[in-house]
Amino acid sequence: MKFNFWRNSKKTNYPEEITNYFAVNKPGVEADTSYVVFDTESSSLTISSAQLLSIGAVKVKDNSIALRETFECFIHTGKSGVKGNVHIHEIMATGKEEKKEVKEALLEFLDFIGNAVLVAHHAKHDVGLINRYLSENFPGVRLVNQVIDTANLAIENDRKKDTSIKIEPENYSLDALLKRYSIEALERHTALGDAFSTALLFLKMK
Amino acid sequence: MANIISSKIADFIVRFPPFDSLKTDEISSLSEEAEVLYFKKGESVFKHKEKARPFIYFLKEGQVLLRETVDAQKKLIDICDEGELFGVRAMLTGNPYVFEAFCQEESLVYAFPLSVFKPIVESNNNVSLFFASGLASGQKPTGLNTLYRQSDPDKVSDFLSWQKPLEELSEPLLLVKSNTTIKSAALEMTAKASNGIVVTNEEGKAVGIVTDTDFRAKVAGGTFSIEDPVSTIMSTNLIAKQLGLPLAEYLISMLKHNIKHLLITKEEEVVGVFSQQTLFSHLQFNPFSILYNIESAxxxxxxxxxxxxxxxxxxxxxxxxxxxxxxxxxxxxxxxxxxxxxxxxxxxxxxxxxxxxxxxxxxxxxxxxxxxxxxxxxxxxxxxxxxxxxxxxxxxxxxxxxxxxxxxxxxxxxxxxxxxxxxxxxxxxxxxxxxxxxxxxxxxxxxxxxxxxxxxxxxxxxxxxxxxxxxxxxQMLNSFLKNEVQSHKIFLNFLAKNATKNPAPLSFFKNFVVERSGVHKEEFDLKARALMPLTDIARVLCLEAGNVTIKNTVERYRFLAEQDKSRKELYLQAAQAYEFLMHFRASEGIRNNDSGRFILIKQISKFDRQVLRNSFEPINELQQMIELRFQLNYFS
The missing domain is CATH 3.30.460.10 (Beta Polymerase, domain 2)
Structure with a gap:
């Protein structure tokens, strides 16, 4: 990671990844035609207190998901094992995943997404959590990408077919939708696995 | 880097050929570089004449039709099922796609970059053979299984009609009184072209039966005179069976009682005689009836x-x-x-x-x-x-x-x-x-x-x-041949040389060695390329072993397997291969109404290609063995 503080007069102290991220997201820059479908694993559903454990993302371009361009990152929480969190144990148990400091993980993520449209299931939670971590670590930085929520997309699709449909939230959970669209869930509750499943769901719905 | 997605892909593809013969690291590198493609129903993975893309495709889910456009008509070439590869031809040749890959259902496709895949194909023999055998999609789905669907079901089942009921008798019933002379009974039978006559007593009750055999054995033999009453030569071992039973029942009765004629009754009345010969003619497509009918023609x-x-x-x-x-x-x-x-x-x-x-x-x-x-x-x-x-x-x-x-x-x-x-x-x-x-x-x-x-x-x-x-x-010729060959062994070298002149068809990329010219261009000469080499090798090896009496190729290989335990496996494989090839040739022959000798490669199913290719393997091995054994390299 290079730090070129002196080059950026306006937003000093931001690492290169962030300045690049801002640069590609400036109005007028040609938009990336690809989508980044991502998922986060966290210790709770409450954005303000949840601990970010991992981020997984795949790129969808046209109808294709290239495995060369996937993003997977496990975050060092500083107190692994203490909370007895299942996910942490799982991640540790595999032993392979190298954990990263949260700052590093965030920067790599920003670098990965560029100005692509973000896609996530119940995106509010994932985007919110990333934004909270961004503002804690890099004050003033937040995600500016266009976001598509696959849960909302599913609801819209259903409403298009039947305007009077009654929306039951449980019908729009990731599990329910994967089942409905007969997508074999890769491995639920791993960020990359869910990102991939969400990507397939997105491809089928879009 | 391996991740959860690529390892899932690896787990999946490894179940299908040719991936099942890849090394773990080859599978990993393929799955890590894979692209997952999604197609809606009605979309195409690639279209006819499109420039070949640097990928080979694997159908993960759904169904893909490979179609050809002929005179603005879409012609189905192959159906690609889950777990099958397609886009192979373009991969091998780099030419534009010959077919369209049309998604009949929404489909999930793994695309493997050729930059990773091709080196594997080239370095791994099993994978090379997989493509040489044409097992990947893109050939017309024909072969043994689809072959018979068009055949007339009535005809096929007809000859096995042991359960078919006997509905009527073709021959009229001939009755004679027991005191009729043998001569007039015989004249009556000849006039009516019947081969069985029923003899009745005064009350009109059947008491016996007279057939050609009786005349031959008892009259022509001189035991009885033609003026004697017919009752003297009749068989009294009468077995009556009702009309309308399955044919099998009549045959069982005949066999059980060791007789060739049955009395056939209808509502207690004798209505005729049913002979074994007639029975067999009802079963005209049964091999044993055919044999019987030929022998008695x-x-x-x-x-x-x-x-x-x-x-x-x-x-x-x-x-x-x-x-x-x-x-x-x-x-x-x-x-x-x-x-x-x-x-x-x-x-x-x-x-x-x-x-x-x-x-x-x-x-x-x-x-x-x-x-x-x-x-x-x-x-x-x-x-x-x-x-x-x-x-x-x-x-x-x-x-x-x-x-x-x-x-x-x-x-x-x-x-x-x-x-x-x-x-x-x-x-x-x-x-x-x-x-x-x-x-x-x-x-x-x-x-x-x-x-x-x-x-x-x-x-x-x-x-x-x-x-x-x-x-x-x-037998005289047998012993002469045996002695001659044994005392002029050099002859076997010539014969062996002759047996290796048609190399086994194994060349990769060309799929099969097809005939390059003449009316059979683009066809594969099953006889010259596969059957003859096996026959020729079996002959020369048996002659060398001093066996001149076994002529059947499969039997020759079985004999050789007994003789030479160290090559037992190879000989038995050859025997098996020969049997398959014979079967295949006959099926092709029946289908195309020809000798089955020339096979249009395009028309063979993937399955048959694979089995065909497998059966070529022993040919290759045997030819190499023969070359060594008879030192054909030093021999011209």
């Missing part, structure tokens, strides 16, 4: 008629995947019966024409595939005749007589659908109608100076098999 027309029924059961047996050895045994038995019958008819015809029959034994032999008992489809005739030694003065007439005989036999076989041998290798040819001494001279000549022509003749004539006449003549 009274003229050439009937003989040919019954022989024609063979194709019906052949088709059915092939379809049922009955072992080729069993089928060819049946066919051989039937053909042998046909030839014997043809010889008998011809001998009788010569007698009738007042030809003087020379007082010398003769033997009829079949050659080539018929000699090896490997005929399934009717092919050209290959036969010859051996007669005993006669003095010089008699030789010409003797030969002339047997040529006359052979002309008639060859003619009958021709009528029965066996074409004349284009090379005239038939007993009617004076060259192949020889005395035993002349035959020995011939064989000696071929063995001592194995020119090209001699070798060709050896491969046909050394597979001779006794059919009719004096078997001792054939």
């Amino acid at each position: 009274e003229n050439v027309e009937k003989l040919c008629f019954h022989r024609n029924n063979v194709d019906h059961f052949l088709r059915y047996y092939l379809e049922q995947n009955i072992k080729t050895a069993v089928i060819s045994q049946l066919i051989t038995t039937i053909n042998d019966a046909l030839i014997k019958k043809a010889i008998q008819f011809s001998l009788a015809a010569l007698d009738e024409e007042k030809y003087y029959r020379p007082d010398v034994p003769f033997a009829w032999i079949s050659l080539g595939s018929e000699g090896r008992e490997e005929q399934l489809l009717r092919t050209d005739q290959d036969n010859a005749l051996i007669f005993g030694n006669v003095n010089a003065a008699q030789l010409n007439y003797t030969r002339e007589y047997f040529i006359q005989l052979a002309r008639r036999v060859n003619g009958i076989l021709f009528q029965a659908g066996f074409a004349y041998c284009p090379a005239n290798m038939m007993a009617r040819n004076p060259d192949w109608c020889l005395s035993i001494s002349e035959w020995k001279n011939r064989f000696e000549g071929w063995i001592h100076s194995p020119e090209k022509e001699a070798l060709l003749l050896s491969t046909i004539f050394f597979d001779y098999r006794y059919i009719y006449g004096e078997e001792e003549l054939v």
Whole structure:
């Protein structure tokens, strides 16, 4: 990671990844035609207190998901094992995943997404959590990408077919939708696995 | 880097060929570089004439149709199912796509970059062979399984109609009183062309039955006079069966009581006689009935008629995947019966024409595939005749007589659908109608100076098999051949060289060695490229082992497997391969109504290609073995 503080007069102290991220997201820059479908694993559903454990993302371009361009990152929480969190144990148990400091993980993520449209299931939670971590670590930085929520997309699709449909939230959970669209869930509750499943769901719905 | 997605892809693809023969690291590198593609129903993965993309495609879920556009019509070439590769041809050639890959359902496709895939194909033999065998999608789905769907179901099932009920009797009921003379009963039967007559007592009750056999055995034999009452020769062992039972029941009754005729009743009334012969004619497509009918045919027309029924059961047996050895045994038995019958008819015809029959034994032999008992489809005739030694003065007439005989036999076989041998290798040819001494001279000549022509003749004539006449003549030839070969072993080197002249079809990328020119361009010569090498190798190895009596290729390999335990596996594989190839050839032949010799590669199913290719493997190994054993590299 290079730090070129002196080059950026306006937003000093931001690492290169962030300045690049801002640069590609400036109005007028040609938009990336690809989508980044991502998922986060966290210790709770409450954005303000949840601990970010991992981020997984795949790129969808046209109808294709290239495995060369996937993003997977496990975050060092500083107190692994203490909370007895299942996910942490799982991640540790595999032993392979190298954990990263949260700052590093965030920067790599920003670098990965560029100005692509973000896609996530119940995106509010994932985007919110990333934004909270961004503002804690890099004050003033937040995600500016266009976001598509696959849960909302599913609801819209259903409403298009039947305007009077009654929306039951449980019908729009990731599990329910994967089942409905007969997508074999890769491995639920791993960020990359869910990102991939969400990507397939997105491809089928879009 | 391996991640959860790529490892799932790896887990999935490894279940399918050719990935199942890849090394773990090859699978990983493929899955890590894969792209997952999603297509909605009705979209295309690639289109006809599109530039080839640097990927090979694997169908994960859904269904992809490979289609060709011919005169603005979409023609289905292949259906690609889950777990199959497609886009292979473009991968191999780099040419634009020949087909369109159309998603019949929404489909999930893994695309593997050629930059990763091609080096694997080239370095891994199993994968190369997979593509050489054409197992990936893109060929027309035909072959054994789809072949028979078009066949007429009635015809196919008909010959197995043991359960078919006997609905009516073809012959009218003939009744005579028991005091009728044998003579008038016989006249009555002849007039009505019946072969069974029911004898009744005063009250009109059936008390016995008289058949042709009774006249022959009891009257012509002189036991009874034709003026005696018919009751003296009738069989009283009467078994009555109702009309309308399944045919099998009548046969069981006949077998159980050891009789050839049954009384058939309808509501307690005798309505007729049912003979075994008639029973078999109801089962005309059953091999045993065919055999029976051939053996009891009274003229050439009937003989040919019954022989024609063979194709019906052949088709059915092939379809049922009955072992080729069993089928060819049946066919051989039937053909042998046909030839014997043809010889008998011809001998009788010569007698009738007042030809003087020379007082010398003769033997009829079949050659080539018929000699090896490997005929399934009717092919050209290959036969010859051996007669005993006669003095010089008699030789010409003797030969002339047997040529006359052979002309008639060859003619009958021709009528029965066996074409004349284009090379005239038939007993009617004076060259192949020889005395035993002349035959020995011939064989000696071929063995001592194995020119090209001699070798060709050896491969046909050394597979001779006794059919009719004096078997001792054939045995004399056997021991002569054995001694000659053993004392002139160099002959075997020539024969071995000849057996390796058609290399086994294994070349990669060309899929099969197809014929490059002539009417059979783009076709594969199954006989020359696969069957003949196996036959030739079996022959030379058996001759080397001193066995001149086994002619059948499969039997020869079994014998060799017994002889040489160290190569048992290879020989048994060869036997199996040969059986498959025979079966395949017959199926193709029936389907295309030809000899099955030339196979249009495009029309073979993926499955058959794979099995075909597997059966080529022992050919290659055997040829290499032969080259070493007979030191063919130092031999020209």
